[in-house]
Amino acid sequence: VDAHALIDVHTHVVPASFPAYLGRHFDAPWPSTVPAQACHRHVMVSGKVYRTVSHQCWDCSVRIADMESQGVGRQVLSPMPELLSTWMAPEDGLALCGYLNEVIAAMVAEAPERFIGLGAVPLQDVGLAIRELDRAVHQLGLAGVEIGSNVNGTAIGDPSLLPFFEAAADWGAAIFVHALRPSGMDRLVGPPTLEQVVAFPGEIGLAGAALITGGTLARLPGLRLALSHGGGTLGALLPRMQHAWQHLPQVREALPIEPLQGARRMYVDDLVYDGPAIRRLLDVFGDDRVMVGSDYPFSIMDRDPAGRLSDLNLDEAVLQRLRHDNAERWLFTA
Amino acid sequence: VDAHALIDVHTHVVPASFPAYLGRHFDAPWPSTVPAQACHRHVMVSGKVYRTVSHQCWDCSVRIADMESQGVGRQVLSPMPELLSTWMAPEDGLALCGYLNEVIAAMVAEAPERFIGLGAVPLQDVGLAIRELDRAVHQLGLAGVEIGSNVNGTAIGDPSLLPFFEAAADWGAAIFVHALRPSGMDRLVGPPTLEQVVAFPGEIGLAGAALITGGTLARLPGLRLALSHGGGTLGALLPRMQHAWQHLPQVREALPIEPLQGARRMYVDDLVYDGPAIRRLLDVFGDDRVMVGSDYPFSIMDRDPAGRLSDLNLDEAVLQRLRHDNAERWLFTA
Numbered sequence: 001v002d003a004h005a006l007i008d009v010h011t012h013v014v015p016a017s018f019p020a021y022l023g024r025h026f027d028a029p030w031p032s033t034v035p036a037q038a039c040h041r042h043v044m045v046s047g048k049v050y051r052t053v054s055h056q057c058w059d060c061s062v063r064i065a066d067m068e069s070q071g072v073g074r075q076v077l078s079p080m081p082e083l084l085s086t087w088m089a090p091e092d093g094l095a096l097c098g099y100l101n102e103v104i105a106a107m108v109a110e111a112p113e114r115f116i117g118l119g120a121v122p123l124q125d126v127g128l129a130i131r132e133l134d135r136a137v138h139q140l141g142l143a144g145v146e147i148g149s150n151v152n153g154t155a156i157g158d159p160s161l162l163p164f165f166e167a168a169a170d171w172g173a174a175i176f177v178h179a180l181r182p183s184g185m186d187r188l189v190g191p192p193t194l195e196q197v198v199a200f201p202g203e204i205g206l207a208g209a210a211l212i213t214g215g216t217l218a219r220l221p222g223l224r225l226a227l228s229h230g231g232g233t234l235g236a237l238l239p240r241m242q243h244a245w246q247h248l249p250q251v252r253e254a255l256p257i258e259p260l261q262g263a264r265r266m267y268v269d270d271l272v273y274d275g276p277a278i279r280r281l282l283d284v285f286g287d288d289r290v291m292v293g294s295d296y297p298f299s300i301m302d303r304d305p306a307g308r309l310s311d312l313n314l315d316e317a318v319l320q321r322l323r324h325d326n327a328e329r330w331l332f333t334a
Numbered sequence: 335v336d337a338h339a340l341i342d343v344h345t346h347v348v349p350a351s352f353p354a355y356l357g358r359h360f361d362a363p364w365p366s367t368v369p370a371q372a373c374h375r376h377v378m379v380s381g382k383v384y385r386t387v388s389h390q391c392w393d394c395s396v397r398i399a400d401m402e403s404q405g406v407g408r409q410v411l412s413p414m415p416e417l418l419s420t421w422m423a424p425e426d427g428l429a430l431c432g433y434l435n436e437v438i439a440a441m442v443a444e445a446p447e448r449f450i451g452l453g454a455v456p457l458q459d460v461g462l463a464i465r466e467l468d469r470a471v472h473q474l475g476l477a478g479v480e481i482g483s484n485v486n487g488t489a490i491g492d493p494s495l496l497p498f499f500e501a502a503a504d505w506g507a508a509i510f511v512h513a514l515r516p517s518g519m520d521r522l523v524g525p526p527t528l529e530q531v532v533a534f535p536g537e538i539g540l541a542g543a544a545l546i547t548g549g550t551l552a553r554l555p556g557l558r559l560a561l562s563h564g565g566g567t568l569g570a571l572l573p574r575m576q577h578a579w580q581h582l583p584q585v586r587e588a589l590p591i592e593p594l595q596g597a598r599r600m601y602v603d604d605l606v607y608d609g610p611a612i613r614r615l616l617d618v619f620g621d622d623r624v625m626v627g628s629d630y631p632f633s634i635m636d637r638d639p640a641g642r643l644s645d646l647n648l649d650e651a652v653l654q655r656l657r658h659d660n661a662e663r664w665l666f667t668a
Binding site for chain 1: 532533537540578611
């Protein structure tokens with residue numbers, strides 16, 4: 001693989017199987033898989049099918065064949081977000097995250113020139129999350145972890161989570177914030193999938209805003225953190241936040257750095273399905289902050305992330321930043 | 335006033351005083367005002383200061399002087415959104431909305447060449463809301479009404495509200511949807527004003543999305559409806575909604591028209607505080623759908639809405655649409 005080939009930072013993994021639940025909590029929503037149609041398995045949670053997924057989720061050779069056809073050189077692997085399971089008891093979350101981290105590390109070991117691994121931590125218990133982050137990065141060799149955009153409803157910009165982000169910054173672990181269990185569910189009118197389609201972008205936007213207004217990004221300039229889905233609605237919130245910071249004393253006093261400066265300390269993927277919307281990401285976050293993300297292999301995925309970028313007719317140097325350099329910097333800066 | 339002068343569609347009114355509460359509900363959050371510093375009054379709700387406002391909120395001559403200095407020809411008057419009071423008992427809501435409508439009609443009567451009135455309806459009771467809409471439009475001569483983005487947590491795209499929108503479409507009443515009591519409050523980290531700064535855009539974006547996915551806009555092509563705050567985050571949601579409509583059968587089957595087509599049946603104001611963000615509104619909604627809005631006279635207002643548009647160096651014909659024609663069409667098309 002060309003060392004400068006395209007890196008897709010937003011791809012997900014589901015293990016083919018899970019160990020039996022060995023915890024002590026009655027009715028813990030521990031996942032399992034059962035066979036479905038050829039090459040597919042149902043992910044079962046609490047006795048119901050959560051999602052039916054294909055072998056693309058766990059089979060490295062299938063993924064690599066898809067990458068070849070997509071023009072993707074490397075994939076960043078992260079768990080299917082629902083598996084982050086912050087709603088479980090902390091010790092169960094630790095057990096599940098530990099297993100996910102081993103599965104992802106094993107996939108990376110199968111094709112280290114193709115895959116970069118992001119693991120999981122039980123963020124419902126900051127101490128345990130830091131412990132598992134340590135193991136994921138220092139023992140299993142993962143580049144960092146994926147976290148949800150909230151922890152059981154608490155915004156990730158809440159000061160209670162600062163010790164976790166401090167550890168990530170200290171250890172140079174990349175953090176991928178993915179929309180999960182979004183706010184605004186009671187405002188949706190339509191099929192259940194609107195959770196992902198309509199509510200996810202607002203949820204990740206609010207997560208980014210809270211990292212700015214809560215001071216996390218101001219305190220930890222070395223934190224390397226990326227938001228899923230192009231930062232969702234954050235780009236649309238920023239001009240208003242910036243205006244409020246300039247004109248409302250109570251906002252200015254509360255925010256140690258201006259909102260736009262905070263936003264530009266983060267990375268975002270380009271999973272916005274639209275050329276002009278990607279251009280807007282470049283304007284808002286800067287062309288050193290935007291990376292390629294596809295949501296592979298789920299049904300909502302962007303099927304041609306490389307082509308979508310090529311169609312923008314960007315400067316070759318800018319294109320190379322988006323295709324490769326920004327991801328490399330986010331994941332691996334010492 | 336020049337008949338083609340700039341129309342500011344997003345300005346608010348607070349009456350200088352309210353009648354005493356005459357309802358039968360103990361502890362109803364009925365508003366009142368008490369004197370504050372010179373030219374100001376506190377709006378009191380449930381024994382607390384909700385907001386301290388100036389005579390700009392009720393004094394036509396003060397408003398007209400401000401309009402002269404801003405280059406604004408006409409203002410569309412709508413109630414301070416918190417006064418919409420959908421959380422009150424329906425008969426109390428009807429009484430308060432009726433009073434607001436009379437106050438706003440009286441302000442319009444003072445300077446009809448300067449002011450266009452939007453009233454209020456008790457949307458917590460669809461039957462009463464239709465009754466008051468009838469009175470507001472047909473007896474008081476208002477151009478339409480302002481409504482909140484949700485009714486006590488129910489999205490305004492919910493089918494239960496269709497009869498109200500049908501009446502508005504039948505009577506040619508303009509509807510201004512304003513963010514109110516937003517979702518996502520538990521995701522905010524920072525001062526209380528982040529409700530307006532960070533949560534409002536997501537709330538109005540979800541309201542617009544629900545009007546699309548719930549089918550309201552598909553069923554009522556003649557409905558003339560505008561979203562506050564540039565539609566909030568709706569522009570950021572649309573490419574993802576559009577992608578889902580193209581690729582996910584369950585979304586396509588549920589939506590009678592494609593999301594972008596639904597979006598372009600609405601109008602939006604340009605209250606996004608940023609030239610490139612206004613340009614994005616033009617791309618998303620079309621230059622026949624964007625109007626000037628300032629949030630006058632509240633502290634977060636855009637102080638120079640005319641200048642912000644001029645700075646964009648738009649084509650003169652487009653500029654005239656944004657400054658005047660689109661608002662005229664939204665408000666007054668037969």
